[in-house]
Amino acid sequence: MKHIKTNIITFLSILFFLSPISVSAQQKNHPKNYFRSPVDFTITLSGNFAELRNNHFHSGIDIRTFTTGKKVYAIADGFVSRIKISAGGYGKAIYIDHPNGYTSVYAHLDGFNKKINEFVKAHQYSKNTFEFDLNFKKDRFPVKKGEVIAISGNTGSSAGPHLHFEIRDTKSEHPLNPLLLGFRIKDTTPPKIFNLYIYPMDSLSSVNGKNTRQKFPVTYYNNSYHLKGDPKVILSGNIGFGIQVNDYLDNTWGKCGIYNMKVKVNDSLITDYTFKEFSFDESRYINSHMDYDLNIKEKRRIHKCFKEPNNKLSIYNHFSNRGIYNFKAGMKYKIDFLAYDTKNNLAKLRMYAQAKNPSQAFKQSDFNQLLSCTDENTFEQDELELKFPTNSFYSDIKFKYSRKVDSTYLSDIHSIHERTTPVHKYYTIAIKPNRTFKNENKLFIAAIEKPGKISNVGGVYINGWVKSKTRVFGDFAIVQDTVPPTLKSRTNFKLKNLSVRDKISFTIKDELSGIKNYKGTIDGKWVLFEFDAKNNHLFYKFDKKRLLPNRKHDLNLEVTDKLGNKTKFQTKFFW
Incomplete structure (x- = not known):
C-alpha cells in the first residue's frame, strides 16, 4: 500500500511539472538560427510583441529606423505570399512564406524592390486603385535570404519612421513573439x-x-x-x-x-x-x-x-x-x-x-437591466433599439441608460451605458429621428466623444429608423451630413513650371462622415494618387513612364465623403 501511495505521489508530481503552470514546458521549439535580421544595422526597439494597445495586442516588434529609406531584407528563403497597401493600418506591407512553416511580415514600408514596385504600380493602374490586397502563389515572387525586398517608411497608421516586423505561424496565421526566435536584441534591463x-x-x-x-x-x-x-x-x-x-x-x-x-x-x-x-x-x-x-x-x-x-x-x-x-x-x-x-x-x-470580515454589504448603483455576458440581449425604448449577440461582454453588465434633448442633432442624445465599459462584439443600434430632415440618405449615427467632436458609426434609414452597428458604449445621436469634404492644395500651381517638383500634394478632410474615396485624372486619364490618412495627405508622384513631359496638363480631382457629398478641383499646370 505504501508503495502504491509513493507511485501516486510521483505520478502527480510529474503531472504538476507538465501542467500549464510551467511556462518552460509549454515552449515550442522555434528555430533560433534560421532567420537573419530584416535590417543591416543593430536592432533597437520602440515597441515589442503583445504590448498593450487600444483594442489589440501589438502583433510584432517595431524596429527603430529614425528615418525612411532603410533597406529591408528577406529573413530567409521563401516567396512573397501577399502584398497589401492601405491608407491606414499597415500602410504598404509585404508577407513572405518560408519553407519551415513561418511567415514574415514587413509593414509601414515606403516601397518595395524594383521588380515588386513595377508589379504594384502596374496593378494599381490596371484597377484604378491605390489600395489593394493580393495573395500570390510561390512561383510568382521567389526570394532569397538576404535579398532586399523593400524600403522602410512611415506609411499607414505609423506614428514615426520604423519597420513593423512580425513572424507568424503560416498555417494558423498566429503571430509569434519574434524575440523567441533568435534575433539579436540586447536586453539586460528588467521591467x-x-x-x-x-x-x-x-x-x-x-x-x-x-x-x-x-x-x-x-x-x-x-x-x-x-x-x-x-x-x-x-x-x-x-x-x-x-x-x-x-x-x-x-x-x-x-x-x-x-x-x-x-x-x-x-x-x-x-x-x-x-x-x-x-x-x-x-x-x-x-x-x-x-x-x-x-x-x-x-x-x-x-x-x-x-x-x-x-x-x-x-x-x-x-x-x-x-x-x-x-x-x-x-x-x-x-x-x-x-x-x-x-x-x-x-x-x-x-x-x-x-x-478581516467586511463591516457591511456595500450598496450598488441603480441600473436599468441586467445583460448576460453569454446570451443574446435586447433593450428597447420609444426611440432606441439595441440588439446584442451572444458573448458581447466579458462579465454580466448592470446596464444603464438615459437620454437628453439637444437641438444640435436630429434625435435626442442616447446615453448607452458607460464609455468606460468594453464591448467585444458589434451590436445593432437603431435610433428614431424626432426632428425634421430633408434627405434620409444623408443621415448617420454619430458617437459623441465630447461636445463638438463626433465620429461616424454609419447608418441606413429604414422605416423611420437609422440603423447601424457599433462595439462601444457612450452617447449617440443622429446627424445629417450635407457638407462636402474640404480639399486644399499644398502645391503652388501658380508656378509656371512644375518640372522641378517630384509630386503634387493636397490636404483632404471631412469632419462629419469621413472620406470614402478620391479620384484624380490628368489629361483625362486616371493617375495614381496615394493617400496618407493619418496626415490627410493626398499626393501624386510625377511618373515619367506615364506622363508626357514639357507640356501643359489638365488636372481634375474629386473627393467624396461617406454620405456621397463631393468636392472637385480643376487646374492646369506645366510639367
Missing part, C-alpha cells in the same frame, strides 16, 4: 513596476474599507519593489489585482510590454500568463485583460491579474479561481508579483496584507 491596483470583486468585498478599485504607488529599494510609504492594507472577501508595468530594453527609451506575469499569495501561485503567441481572432480580448476603464479615463494600461468569466484569451497558463483570491478574516498574507521579459530579467513587487 519597471509603477503602480499596483487592488479590486474588490463583489458587494461583500473591500480594500481598506472601500468597495472600489484602490491604487497603490510603488517604490524600488533592496533589489525589489514595495508599496510606497509601507501603507497598511486590509482586505476583505474576494479580491483581484492589477499592475502597471512596462519593460525596457538596452539603448532605447521606449516603453515595451512584459513577457510573463505571475502572482503568488503566501507562495501559492494564483496567476500565470505568457505573451508568446496569440490569435488575431482573440486580440480584442485585450479590453478584458487590461483595465479598460483606466485606459479610457487616464490612458494607463494596466495588466489585470484576474480573468473575467467571458475572457477567452489563450495566453493564460494558470489561474486559481480566475486569479480572484478570497482573503479570510484574521489571517496575514504575503503577496508577490513577478514580471519577466524574454531575457528572464525580473521585476518583483512584494506586499503584505491583513484580512
Whole structure:
C-alpha cells in the first residue's frame, strides 16, 4: 500500500511539472538560427510583441529606423505570399512564406524592390486603385535570404519612421513573439513596476474599507519593489489585482510590454500568463485583460491579474479561481508579483496584507437591466433599439441608460451605458429621428466623444429608423451630413513650371462622415494618387513612364465623403 501511495505521489508530481503552470514546458521549439535580421544595422526597439494597445495586442516588434529609406531584407528563403497597401493600418506591407512553416511580415514600408514596385504600380493602374490586397502563389515572387525586398517608411497608421516586423505561424496565421526566435536584441534591463491596483470583486468585498478599485504607488529599494510609504492594507472577501508595468530594453527609451506575469499569495501561485503567441481572432480580448476603464479615463494600461468569466484569451497558463483570491478574516498574507521579459530579467513587487470580515454589504448603483455576458440581449425604448449577440461582454453588465434633448442633432442624445465599459462584439443600434430632415440618405449615427467632436458609426434609414452597428458604449445621436469634404492644395500651381517638383500634394478632410474615396485624372486619364490618412495627405508622384513631359496638363480631382457629398478641383499646370 505504501508503495502504491509513493507511485501516486510521483505520478502527480510529474503531472504538476507538465501542467500549464510551467511556462518552460509549454515552449515550442522555434528555430533560433534560421532567420537573419530584416535590417543591416543593430536592432533597437520602440515597441515589442503583445504590448498593450487600444483594442489589440501589438502583433510584432517595431524596429527603430529614425528615418525612411532603410533597406529591408528577406529573413530567409521563401516567396512573397501577399502584398497589401492601405491608407491606414499597415500602410504598404509585404508577407513572405518560408519553407519551415513561418511567415514574415514587413509593414509601414515606403516601397518595395524594383521588380515588386513595377508589379504594384502596374496593378494599381490596371484597377484604378491605390489600395489593394493580393495573395500570390510561390512561383510568382521567389526570394532569397538576404535579398532586399523593400524600403522602410512611415506609411499607414505609423506614428514615426520604423519597420513593423512580425513572424507568424503560416498555417494558423498566429503571430509569434519574434524575440523567441533568435534575433539579436540586447536586453539586460528588467521591467519597471509603477503602480499596483487592488479590486474588490463583489458587494461583500473591500480594500481598506472601500468597495472600489484602490491604487497603490510603488517604490524600488533592496533589489525589489514595495508599496510606497509601507501603507497598511486590509482586505476583505474576494479580491483581484492589477499592475502597471512596462519593460525596457538596452539603448532605447521606449516603453515595451512584459513577457510573463505571475502572482503568488503566501507562495501559492494564483496567476500565470505568457505573451508568446496569440490569435488575431482573440486580440480584442485585450479590453478584458487590461483595465479598460483606466485606459479610457487616464490612458494607463494596466495588466489585470484576474480573468473575467467571458475572457477567452489563450495566453493564460494558470489561474486559481480566475486569479480572484478570497482573503479570510484574521489571517496575514504575503503577496508577490513577478514580471519577466524574454531575457528572464525580473521585476518583483512584494506586499503584505491583513484580512478581516467586511463591516457591511456595500450598496450598488441603480441600473436599468441586467445583460448576460453569454446570451443574446435586447433593450428597447420609444426611440432606441439595441440588439446584442451572444458573448458581447466579458462579465454580466448592470446596464444603464438615459437620454437628453439637444437641438444640435436630429434625435435626442442616447446615453448607452458607460464609455468606460468594453464591448467585444458589434451590436445593432437603431435610433428614431424626432426632428425634421430633408434627405434620409444623408443621415448617420454619430458617437459623441465630447461636445463638438463626433465620429461616424454609419447608418441606413429604414422605416423611420437609422440603423447601424457599433462595439462601444457612450452617447449617440443622429446627424445629417450635407457638407462636402474640404480639399486644399499644398502645391503652388501658380508656378509656371512644375518640372522641378517630384509630386503634387493636397490636404483632404471631412469632419462629419469621413472620406470614402478620391479620384484624380490628368489629361483625362486616371493617375495614381496615394493617400496618407493619418496626415490627410493626398499626393501624386510625377511618373515619367506615364506622363508626357514639357507640356501643359489638365488636372481634375474629386473627393467624396461617406454620405456621397463631393468636392472637385480643376487646374492646369506645366510639367
